[in-house]
Amino acid sequence: MPARMPLRPVCTASFLCAALAFAAGASAATAPLPQGCEPAVAGVVVAPAFPPSAPAFPPLQLQMRTPLEPTVLPGGGRNYLVYELHLQNFSADAMTLRGIQVLDADKANAAPIADIKEAQLEAHLRTVTIGDNEGTKRTLGNGQGAVAFLCLAFDSKTQVPARLRHRVLLDGAAAFGPVIGTRATPLPVLGGPVAGTNWSPDNSPSLHSHHRMGLWVVDGTAQIARRYAIDWKKYGADGKPWTGDQRDVRSYHAYGEKTVAVADGTVVVAQDGYPDNIPRTPAGFEPAVPVTMESVAGNRVVIDLGGGQFAYYAHLMPGSVRVKAGQRVRRGQVVGAVGNSGDARQPHLHFQLTTNPDVMASEGLPHVFETYRMKVGDGAWETRSNEYPMGNVVLDFGPEARN
Known part of the structure; x- marks a missing residue:
């Protein structure tokens, strides 16, 4: 290891960081997954089950935002995306969250690359707004919000998508969030x-x-x-x-x-x-x-x-x-x-x-x-x-x- 070396970025917004996950001489062994990190897969394109329908009006009033977009982070033989999804209910009716699906935003009709089911969802959530939420973090009343703490783990053979989109499953409905990037921060x-x-x-x-x-x-x-x-x-x-x-x-x-x-x-x-x-x-x-x-x-x-x-x-x-x-x-x-x-x-x-x-x-x-x-x-x-x-x-x- 040299005695001194200037700070330099591994990746920028235009560089595919995942290519750097396995440097020469590193073995194929991997560290155990941290708790709450979901194994992610390539989003396989499938034929839509039904013809596309017109957007609902009014659309579901569930705000989704990611204050700091993630950057591909190589570690322990995998590539990770670590970030948060802030959710807030702007409708008059309560919403119960049933799952969060992570999608490759550049693949239409693709299966989710990660799918957090209802049974695992509550461990990922932290309620933001105090109030009557029927005893569960998954139910958001009017004006209430929660933060979903997400961690996606990709193996060495899976390309990390350049852009993500999220689908939040509710009772009988689904809400889509905005597209976010995965190369936001130069990695020193x-x-x-x-x-x-x-x-x-x-x-x-x-x-x-x-x-x-x-x-x-x-x-x-x-x-x-x-x-x-x-x-x-x-x-x-x-x-x-x-x-x-x-x-x-x-x-x-x-x-x-x-x-x-x-x-x-x-x-x-x-x-x-x-x-x-x-x-x-x-x-x-x-x-x-x-x-x-x-x-x-x-x-x-x-x-x-x-x-x-x-x-x-x-x-x-x-x-x-x-x-x-x-x-x-x-x-x-x-x-x-x-x-x-x-x-x-x-x-x-x-x-x-x-x-x-x-x-x-x-x-x-x-x-x-x-x-x-x-x-x-x-x-x-x-x-x-x-x-x-x-x-x-x-x-x-x-x-x-x-x-």
Whole structure:
């Protein structure tokens, strides 16, 4: 791995990102699917069962929108699309959602590439508007809304469509949403935010992750800054992140490990001085200082990578921040150390890429890491290139860290 490398996009809106999912030397092994990621298939064109009918009038008053269009994200031997579908009922009558079908927008009369049935639908939904919804997230009254958290997983032989459309199934009817693209964001190639081996990318996108479901309204806008965020932790052979006293931050395998710049850039935030918390135990948890919008990330560093993309390092160890606002940094340069400050229950590095320097008032952006070794379960280490680590895996970033 080179000591320095400029930030560069893997793909743009006109580039087929899926072609980069399997770099030379990567094996065909795949990581387990994260919970809530639906296997996607090619949309096979079929003959319509009935002649096309005239559009209904008035059309179904179900609004569908995707605030941040997805970008094909290679990871763990697959290609993923991670995004949200915001739904809102603008009619006077209640609507009960029975399913969501994802369609290839460029194939007329094609079968769905993914089909979320009624039995699985509720796990994907979060209700937006509080009110009487008959005890289910799937029933939207007048003015009520929900967000469907979607993740599509394509295998190496399936071409990811360039454009998608959604069909929401209701009682005796179906509503169609607008066309969205799948190549929205230039995908930067980054170095690792940590160095060394045995790192677990916890809370990466899945329906188990509070990051993925973390829709927040800040300054009047609902956003998911943590959409692709990862909590970098280390676990011992016993499956625990600590050895010894669970209440001592120094007992944790990740504590004090170096955090490094993922690319060349300019530091725009460098905050130090927050104390470490006593880690959470079965007896409970209380942060060392009250959690506010200012203190939630604790000691932190934010690097402007250019192109409207910001690398965010949170929960750093007090006294470890080595950079200052306005300073230029190079890829691999040490910026701090893993700590337990802010809203952190145990020592880890919270890392995310976002559209602005605010930890919550921003949209989380996809990214890939240039190279790392990956291990699934008790399997052998494999070298992966230009991927994002999806699923339950262990990573080795090697020694890239420069003082």
